[in-house]
Amino acid sequence: xxxxxxxxxxxxxxxxxxxxxxxxxxxxxxxxxxxxxxxxxxxxxxxxxxxxxxxxxxxxxxxxxxxxxxxxxxxxxxxxxxxxxxxxxxxxxxxxxxxxxxxxxxxxxxxxxxxxxxxxxxxxxxxxxxxxxxxxxxxxxxxxxxxxxxxxxxxxxxxxxxxxxxxxxxxxxxxxxxxxxxxxxxxxxxxxxxxxxxxxxxxxxxxxxxxxxxxxxxxxxxxxx
Amino acid sequence: xxxxxxxxxxxxxxxxxxxxxxxxxxxxxxxxxxxxxxxxxxxxxxxxxxxxxxxxxxxxxxxxxxxxxxxxxxxxxxxxxxxxxxxxxxxxxxxxxxxxxxxxxxxxxxxxxxxxxxxxxxxxxxxxxxxxxxxxxxxxxxxxxxxxxxxxxxxxxxxxxxxxxxxxxxxxxxxxxxxxxxxxxxxxxxxxxxxxxxxxxxxxxxxxxxxxxxxxxxxxxxxxx
Numbered sequence: 500x501x502x503x504x505x506x507x508x509x510x511x512x513x514x515x516x517x518x519x520x521x522x523x524x525x526x527x528x529x530x531x532x533x534x535x536x537x538x539x540x541x542x543x544x545x546x547x548x549x550x551x552x553x554x555x556x557x558x559x560x561x562x563x564x565x566x567x568x569x570x571x572x573x574x575x576x577x578x579x580x581x582x583x584x585x586x587x588x589x590x591x592x593x594x595x596x597x598x599x600x601x602x603x604x605x606x607x608x609x610x611x612x613x614x615x616x617x618x619x620x621x622x623x624x625x626x627x628x629x630x631x632x633x634x635x636x637x638x639x640x641x642x643x644x645x646x647x648x649x650x651x652x653x654x655x656x657x658x659x660x661x662x663x664x665x666x667x668x669x670x671x672x673x674x675x676x677x678x679x680x681x682x683x684x685x686x687x688x689x690x691x692x693x694x695x696x697x698x699x700x701x702x703x704x705x706x707x708x709x710x711x712x713x714x715x716x717x718x719x720x721x722x723x724x
Numbered sequence: 725x726x727x728x729x730x731x732x733x734x735x736x737x738x739x740x741x742x743x744x745x746x747x748x749x750x751x752x753x754x755x756x757x758x759x760x761x762x763x764x765x766x767x768x769x770x771x772x773x774x775x776x777x778x779x780x781x782x783x784x785x786x787x788x789x790x791x792x793x794x795x796x797x798x799x800x801x802x803x804x805x806x807x808x809x810x811x812x813x814x815x816x817x818x819x820x821x822x823x824x825x826x827x828x829x830x831x832x833x834x835x836x837x838x839x840x841x842x843x844x845x846x847x848x849x850x851x852x853x854x855x856x857x858x859x860x861x862x863x864x865x866x867x868x869x870x871x872x873x874x875x876x877x878x879x880x881x882x883x884x885x886x887x888x889x890x891x892x893x894x895x896x897x898x899x900x901x902x903x904x905x906x907x908x909x910x911x912x913x914x915x916x917x918x919x920x921x922x923x924x925x926x927x928x929x930x931x932x933x934x935x936x937x938x939x940x941x942x943x944x945x946x947x948x949x
Contacts, residue, residue, distance in 0.1 A: 501842035502849075527842065569860050612860050617726035617752065620852070624727075627849035628856040635794045635837050679946045681939060693935075701926045710918075714906060721904045721947055 500626070501527040503634030508534040509543045509587075540589075541666060544604055547587040548659035549578045550699075552597050552605035553625060557618040561608045562599070562696050568611045568629060572636045582658045583705075588629055593622040603695040604662060606702070657704035664708045665698045671715040678722040725851070726752040728859030733759040734768045734812075765814075769829055772812040774803045777822050777830030778850060782843040786833045787824070793836045793854060797861045813854055818847040885933040890923045893933050896940040903947040 500508060508530055510518065522531045537543040544550050556565065566574060578584045589605060591597035602608060611628055613620060620628075660668075673691050676682065682690060703711075725733060733755055735743065747756045762768040769775050781790065791799060803809045814830060816822035821844075827833060836853055838845060845853070885893075898916050901907065907915060928936075 502836075502838040502845050504839040504841070568856075611727075611856070613727040614729040614859075616729070620727050621848065623846065624849050624852035627845070627853050631793075631836070631853040631856070675943065676939070679939075679943045681942050697932060701928070703926070707922060714901065714904075717906045718900065718904045718943060718947070722943070 500630060501530050502627070503630040505630055505634070506530055506533070510534055510536050511540050511543050512538055540601055540604060541662070544587055544589075545661060545663035545666075546585055547662045548581070548584045549607075550587040550589055550605040550662060551607050551609040552589045552591075552602045553609045553611070553629065554591070554596055554602065555613065555618045556608075556610055557615070559599070563602065563605060563608050563700060565608045565610055568609060568632050571609060571629075571632060574607075575633060575637060578659070584659055585661070590622060590626055600692070603692050604699070606699045657706065660703045660705045660708040664705060664712075665695075665703065668703075668708050668712050668715070669694045669698055671712060671719065675715050675719050675722065678719055725855060726755055727852070728855040730855055730859070731755055731758070734762055735759055736762050736765050736768050765826055765829055769812055769814075771810055773806070773809045774832075775812040775814055775830040776832050776834040777814045777816075777827040778834045778836070778854065779816070779821055779827065780838065780843045781833075781835055782840065784824070787827065788830060788833050790833045790835055793834060793857050796834060796854075796857060799832075800858060800862060813858075815847060815851055885928045885930045889930060889933045889937075890920075890928065893928075893937050893940070894919045894923055896937060896944065900940050900944050900947065903944055 500506070506529075513536060518536075522528075535543075551566070551571070552563075554561075575586060578586055588609070589597065589601070591601065597605075609629070611620060611625060669691065672694055673687065676690060677684070677687065725731070731754075738761060743761075747753075760768075776791070776796070777788075800811060803811055813834070814822065814826070816826065822830075834854070836845060836850060894916065897919055898912065901915060902909075902912065
């Protein structure tokens with residue numbers, strides 16, 4: 500991260516002894532000292548408008564649109580042109596990567612094209628390769644300045660919904676499903692998973708989301724009367 | 725190396741205990757078993773026609789032409805088009821990198837553009853970044869990884885909803901709004917207009933639409949009970 504000028508690290512539910520050890524590592528002290536620690540992935544992604552979950556296509560069929568790393572930069576650039584956008588690159592633990600539930604909170608599956616003989620990458624190397632790609636190919640080369648300059652607020656394009664807003668909407672729809680006895684309770688978890696995937700696929704704006712929340716609140720209130 | 729389909733590793737004057745330990749590492753056994761061990765860098769580069777020494781510009785003035793990694797592929801491609809060409813990418817030891825003498829055996833100094841705040845890269849990450857660049861951007865041969873991953877991009881490409889399906893869904897949602905007394909009747913037309921716009925903007929698939937129709941049918945039925 501420090502090599503390519505990225506500074507905003509969030510760590511989700513770190514294993515304390517390892518995290519303390521990492522914090523004393525040489526070379527990126529500031530980055531680690533100012534890292535945010537979150538208890539859950541949902542919390543970590545709350546203010547993000549576009550999350551890329553990294554993974555391979557080798558071991559599972561993807562449930563969200565796949566983007567190959569060499570094609571990432573134009574997508575990042577387009578998102579940064581939207582008002583109040585915030586992008587996350589999400590990496591899983593070294594051993595097993597991101598789970599299906601983790602990926603359901605991501606709009607896209609980001610795949611580093613690797614050899615089918617050895618598709619699994621070392622975590623640090625995967626991060627380096629992704630940040631090299633963005634750091635060197637996103638328009639101006641000094642990308643610290645860029646990260647801050649990017650929200651050129653052109654309010655004409657619609658502000659994207661944050662992950663927290665999508666979660667709130669998903670929660671309300673799930674409640675509505677239950678209140679309407681849409682399906683047996685055993686389906687609740689699977690429904691919520693599908694809902695997470697769907698809402699992230701739809702590329703909803705912040706205003707869309709607010710309206711839908713109001714709409715489902717109203718439905719829910721009526722259903723409960 | 726294995727991740728990006730490279731197989732010809734040469735190690736120069738390795739420190740024996742570490743080299744034996746590396747050879748037993750999981751994931752790239754073949755690569756390490758077939759690695760060539762040379763006593764000197766001169767011997768290692770003997771049959772190469774173009775050697776790139778990797779390094780940073782931060783600590784020394786370059787003595788050979790500098791090439792930035794994002795500009796490497798065209799140069800590699802041109803060299804590979806020459807008969808009997810053979811290219812080497814040379815990496816120095818983790819601690820101090822390549823010496824001035826090492827670099828004197830290279831035609832070019834290859835530089836990974838890194839932040840001036842933290843120019844020095846971890847060796848494994850530097851190798852990963854360089855081989856990612858070549859492996860994914862060199863036209864055909866090293867490109868097998870990409871060629872395999874690319875057709876998967878449209879995996880389970882979802883059939884788009886037809887306009888008629890969207891209209892059916894919009895009609896149901898509009899009915900639900902009214903049944904839930906979402907807004908005064910004078911707003912019905914404006915709401916329907918917004919709904920038409922929204923549903924078309926969302927790029928819903930045919931299956932999404934069918935599910936949403938079922939969901940809103942259920943809500944509507946409950947609301948009317």
